[in-house]
Amino acid sequence: MRFNHLFRVLISISLLILCQATRAEPMLNGIGVHQELGREVFIGALYSESLSNDADTLINNTQAMRMDLKIVAPEGLTTRRFSRMWIEGMAVNNKADALTAQADNMVKFDGLFKGRFVKDDIISFTTSPGKGVNIAVNGVLLGNIKDNVFFSMLLSTWIGKIPLSSDYRDSLLKVGDVNAALRSRFDAIAPTAARTTEVKAWAGPQVEIKDTKVADAASSKAPTTAKAGAAAVAANELAKPDAAATDKPATQAGKTAPVAAKPATKVSDEDDDGPALTAQSLLARQFYVSDAIKKIRGKTKYPQRAQDRAQAGSVRVSVVIDGQGNILSSSILESSEFDLLNKEALDAVKRSAPFPALPAEIGGGRFEFTVPIRWTLPPQR
Numbered sequence: 001m002r003f004n005h006l007f008r009v010l011i012s013i014s015l016l017i018l019c020q021a022t023r024a025e026p027m028l029n030g031i032g033v034h035q036e037l038g039r040e041v042f043i044g045a046l047y048s049e050s051l052s053n054d055a056d057t058l059i060n061n062t063q064a065m066r067m068d069l070k071i072v073a074p075e076g077l078t079t080r081r082f083s084r085m086w087i088e089g090m091a092v093n094n095k096a097d098a099l100t101a102q103a104d105n106m107v108k109f110d111g112l113f114k115g116r117f118v119k120d121d122i123i124s125f126t127t128s129p130g131k132g133v134n135i136a137v138n139g140v141l142l143g144n145i146k147d148n149v150f151f152s153m154l155l156s157t158w159i160g161k162i163p164l165s166s167d168y169r170d171s172l173l174k175v176g177d178v179n180a181a182l183r184s185r186f187d188a189i190a191p192t193a194a195r196t197t198e199v200k201a202w203a204g205p206q207v208e209i210k211d212t213k214v215a216d217a218a219s220s221k222a223p224t225t226a227k228a229g230a231a232a233v234a235a236n237e238l239a240k241p242d243a244a245a246t247d248k249p250a251t252q253a254g255k256t257a258p259v260a261a262k263p264a265t266k267v268s269d270e271d272d273d274g275p276a277l278t279a280q281s282l283l284a285r286q287f288y289v290s291d292a293i294k295k296i297r298g299k300t301k302y303p304q305r306a307q308d309r310a311q312a313g314s315v316r317v318s319v320v321i322d323g324q325g326n327i328l329s330s331s332i333l334e335s336s337e338f339d340l341l342n343k344e345a346l347d348a349v350k351r352s353a354p355f356p357a358l359p360a361e362i363g364g365g366r367f368e369f370t371v372p373i374r375w376t377l378p379p380q381r
Helices: 002-021 055-059 079-093 096-101 103-111 148-159 166-172 180-188 193-200 279-299 304-308 339-352
Strands: 027-036 039-048 065-071 122-127 133-137 140-145 313-322 327-334 366-375
Touching: 027 166, 027 180, 027 327, 039 148, 039 166, 039 180, 055 148, 065 148, 079 103, 079 148, 079 279, 079 366, 096 103, 096 279, 103 140, 103 148, 103 279, 122 148, 133 148, 140 193, 148 166, 166 313, 279 339, 279 366, 304 339, 313 339, 327 339, 327 366, 339 366
Parallel strands: none
Antiparallel strands: 027 039, 039 065, 065 122, 122 133, 133 140, 313 327, 313 366
16 A cells, blocks of 8 residues: 555656646747837737736736747847837836836846847747746846746736737737738747857856747847947826727728828937936836826827727827926827827827926936827727
């Protein structure tokens, strides 16, 4: 009897070890293209052990997950622009106390990226239960954030209730049903071995990741580098017409063409030189923009003509202010297909000016942030 019991225990332990050793890699949940000014910036893919089309389920997931962002913009992407994306997205979709708790982790995360991202670079965020978040570029491990909550907050940037891009969010929630041509294009993107060597120098000797497809993809084109800093934004909620619905309106009479970006227009690259973020300056930016967006929210309307025509959609506006809070410029980064909504987004920003003077922690005579606004039609009875 004792032998049989011991035998069963050994078999159970062996099966457990085997299951852990052969645990499947997270599956592809969706692939999407993130654009600004009508130009592709990167193609992103989200992987999870359990597929879902529900953003909250994925954000609160405690299983292994990964997100890969592959740069496709010919001019690359400054780390300053990248910082503004994720800091803004985190802040818009998380409460102030959660942001405060993660401030040091956000500063550490921002400091991992020492050079400009170039075309074909692959930025990867991987989380495993109890192991925090690994951050890698081109398969080179740059660092680890020892808090799994950080991955959920980072993920909310892209698929939270107020995502930077609604189209991109919807593409990541496809439960594996992705466009074959886009997937082939995504899989074909790979950095050169020389570029991977460059990335290794960002923080001295580093560990190269060997157990993901990212590490195997080091083979094709050529790069450039530059130093970058960070800037950013925040808010806990957005305009009154926003809602979590993801359905798009059907094509209708009365639909107008979207605001088209000029083909020659390039998304502005901020100066790469700038002070490094501290927890204090990061939170100052977040809380400042939180107040600014709340002000914009109070001025945002749902145009009656747009409602009458069943027009809904999302717009993202870039706002640049001076040190006294006066608007220097405002422009659409991501347009709706409806002119009425595009115009209202810009008008809401103008109606909200001037904003408060910049606090000393932010400093400088110029500050930029972006405002994602979404209009959804009320459910039909």
